[in-house]
Amino acid sequence: MKVHHLNCATFRPPLVAGGLVAHCLLIETDQGLVLVDTGFGTNEVTNPKATIDGLSRKLLRPALDITETAISHVEKRGYTADDVKHILLTHLDLDHAGGLRDFPKATVHVLDTELEAATNARSTKERARYPKAQRDGVKFETHKAEGEDWFGFQAVRNIAGLPEEVLMVPLIGHTRGHTGIAVKSDDGWLLHAGDAYFYRGEVETPPSNIFALKLTAKQTETIREQRLSNVERLRELKASGEAEVFCAHDPVELARLA
Numbered sequence: 483m484k485v486h487h488l489n490c491a492t493f494r495p496p497l498v499a500g501g502l503v504a505h506c507l508l509i510e511t512d513q514g515l516v517l518v519d520t521g522f523g524t525n526e527v528t529n530p531k532a533t534i535d536g537l538s539r540k541l542l543r544p545a546l547d548i549t550e551t552a553i554s555h556v557e558k559r560g561y562t563a564d565d566v567k568h569i570l571l572t573h574l575d576l577d578h579a580g581g582l583r584d585f586p587k588a589t590v591h592v593l594d595t596e597l598e599a600a601t602n603a604r605s606t607k608e609r610a611r612y613p614k615a616q617r618d619g620v621k622f623e624t625h626k627a628e629g630e631d632w633f634g635f636q637a638v639r640n641i642a643g644l645p646e647e648v649l650m651v652p653l654i655g656h657t658r659g660h661t662g663i664a665v666k667s668d669d670g671w672l673l674h675a676g677d678a679y680f681y682r683g684e685v686e687t688p689p690s691n692i693f694a695l696k697l698t699a700k701q702t703e704t705i706r707e708q709r710l711s712n713v714e715r716l717r718e719l720k721a722s723g724e725a726e727v728f729c730a731h732d733p734v735e736l737a738r739l740a
């Protein structure tokens with residue numbers, strides 16, 4: 483399958499040299515187009531004050547460039563919004579689910595625990611990360627975080643309507659229902675690890691990190707032990723060479739793959 487690596491939002495948070503991206507995938511399949519994550523969409527870019535809370539605007543400092551939206555990337559390649567049949571989300575944080583409303587015909591796949599967290603938040607902090615308006619009118623299909631083995635990880639396979647080579651690989655921790663998305667591209671397996679980590683050095687051997695992103699990971703985590711153990715497993719997977727592992731926000735990883 484042909485996989486395009488897209489940047490669907492740029493952020494310039496303080497103390498992060500080089501900024502951050504919203505690394506999304508556009509997959510061309512026999513059954514239509516599939517997106518993995520949607521970054522910020524038309525609503526966020528054209529009306530940020532109504533769609534992005536003040537704290538997030540201050541911390542993320544988004545560029546708000548309409549040409550970076552997923553719909554803009556899709557149209558640039560000669561397709562329309564209706565050609566996108568499925569969207570898989572690593573999780574429902576506002577910088578990953580912003581573009582959903584730009585694709586009204588798509589079925590949106592998430593883990594059941596993630597939709598539950600978004601609709602029945604257990605704390606003010608949890609409520610703030612999932613703006614309800616982003617999910618208005620969206621057709622969700624939820625999946626249980628269980629399945630067959632994939633390089634030592636559990637994987638949700640055979641998702642109706644999707645090719646067999648597109649899997650959800652649960653990576654719980656950043657949020658209650660956070661998942662990676664694995665795709666077998668023409669060049670081998672890719673694993674989009676979402677926000678399971680924020681800095682490329684975390685999955686290198688030996689690992690490294692930068693202060694601002696270590697802090698970000700900690701401040702946005704929901705289940706610490708699971709998050710940390712997943713980073714370790716991802717480091718092992720990367721070292722094995724079985725899959726190309728990358729996260730949602732590292733600009734160097736995106737540049738390497740785009």
Ligand SMILES: [Zn+2]
Pocket residue numbers: 575577578677730731
């Ligand atoms: Zn994120």
